[in-house]
Amino acid sequence: MLERLGLSLMHRLDPERAHALALTALRTGLAPLPGPVTSPRLATTVAGMTLLNPVGLAAGFDKNATAFGPLMRAGFGFLEVGAATPRPQPGNPRPRLFRLAQDRAAINRFGFNNDGMDAITDRLAARHHEIPVGLNLGANKDSIDRAADFATVLRHAGAHVDFATVNVSSPNTERLRDLQGKDALKGLLEGVIAVREGMARPIPVFLKIAPDLEAREIEDIAEVAHETRISGLIATNTTRARDGLHGAHRNEAGGLSGQPLFAMSTAVLARLSDLTDGRMPIIGVGGVATAEQAYQKIRAGASAVQLYTGLVYGGLSLAAEIARGLDGLLARDGFASVAEAVGTGRADWL
Numbered sequence: 001m002l003e004r005l006g007l008s009l010m011h012r013l014d015p016e017r018a019h020a021l022a023l024t025a026l027r028t029g030l031a032p033l034p035g036p037v038t039s040p041r042l043a044t045t046v047a048g049m050t051l052l053n054p055v056g057l058a059a060g061f062d063k064n065a066t067a068f069g070p071l072m073r074a075g076f077g078f079l080e081v082g083a084a085t086p087r088p089q090p091g092n093p094r095p096r097l098f099r100l101a102q103d104r105a106a107i108n109r110f111g112f113n114n115d116g117m118d119a120i121t122d123r124l125a126a127r128h129h130e131i132p133v134g135l136n137l138g139a140n141k142d143s144i145d146r147a148a149d150f151a152t153v154l155r156h157a158g159a160h161v162d163f164a165t166v167n168v169s170s171p172n173t174e175r176l177r178d179l180q181g182k183d184a185l186k187g188l189l190e191g192v193i194a195v196r197e198g199m200a201r202p203i204p205v206f207l208k209i210a211p212d213l214e215a216r217e218i219e220d221i222a223e224v225a226h227e228t229r230i231s232g233l234i235a236t237n238t239t240r241a242r243d244g245l246h247g248a249h250r251n252e253a254g255g256l257s258g259q260p261l262f263a264m265s266t267a268v269l270a271r272l273s274d275l276t277d278g279r280m281p282i283i284g285v286g287g288v289a290t291a292e293q294a295y296q297k298i299r300a301g302a303s304a305v306q307l308y309t310g311l312v313y314g315g316l317s318l319a320a321e322i323a324r325g326l327d328g329l330l331a332r333d334g335f336a337s338v339a340e341a342v343g344t345g346r347a348d349w350l
Helices: 002-010 015-027 117-125 146-160 176-180 182-197 215-228 259-275 291-300 309-314 318-332
Strands: 044-046 049-051 055-057 078-084 097-100 105-108 133-137 163-167 205-209 232-235 255-258 282-285 304-307
Touching: 002 015, 015 097, 055 318, 078 117, 078 163, 105 259, 105 309, 117 133, 117 146, 133 146, 146 163, 146 176, 146 182, 163 182, 176 182, 182 205, 182 215, 205 215, 215 259, 232 259, 255 259, 255 309, 259 282, 259 291, 282 291, 291 304, 291 318, 304 309, 304 318, 309 318
Parallel strands: 055 078, 055 304, 078 133, 133 163, 163 205, 205 232, 232 282, 282 304
Antiparallel strands: 044 049, 097 105, 105 255
16 A cells, blocks of 8 residues: 555656656665565576576666665566666756556656766675676767677676676667667677677676567577577567557657557567577566566566566566466466476467
């Protein structure tokens, strides 16, 4: 009840201000946290990482790694912070975050606002990681070599995270998505993987892709992922689509997240799972707000899931709620583990 009251009050504030207050509540211990959530069915391994459960926090919620300490006790199985760029940058002008309450969605055009890799790395290095914590790698808007920026951030911060994500799919940095093209993407990933292979403790590297891709583009990404030996894929980032939305902010520029993204992102996930024959771990993200939706992503081919916008409407208790509900769904259908369920419903999305 207290959480519902808090959410009601937050929704009366500017969305970005409310987000900042949520992070403050976490840092100061005001947010109730359930602690670890796990079971023999929920415990799983993704790209060599041992997870208490397959429910993760997507990048963007804790951009600057200021609250990941308490977030490790919020019921998640893993966290992703960032995106971090080599140099600090302010991002796009405000307002740049909009709620679409009727659609249980949000539109953002932050533009990789962050404190830069030095500050973020210092925070990551200062804490023990109770669960896997990853870093979303980004590029500076005014960089003369954006592809090189991803390798630069990994080289600087890689020793202090458990995985990294190459983010070329944000719609809010001009021409960034051009790096998803086959040749450009291959060159970029080869640079990142070269850094990873030179680390004393090589970590998994994921590629996060956009949902707004043609069939041929998805095929190219699957091919490049295999050729460059990345560890896995994250499907998907936000969309530029605006079909069927409601409210005054429905046509704001930026990336759309939340419930309208669920079907689109899950279809891309299933297609990638099919193209890779289930051999490459995929993390499903986009519209996850219930245990049933997490379960659908897993059955479509995801080894784990992430959420963010769902927290805006469901509160921080949502991660634990989804994990516990997922445990029940796996038991209902006779699965002894998450891994057993991965891809069992993929055909429904193809």
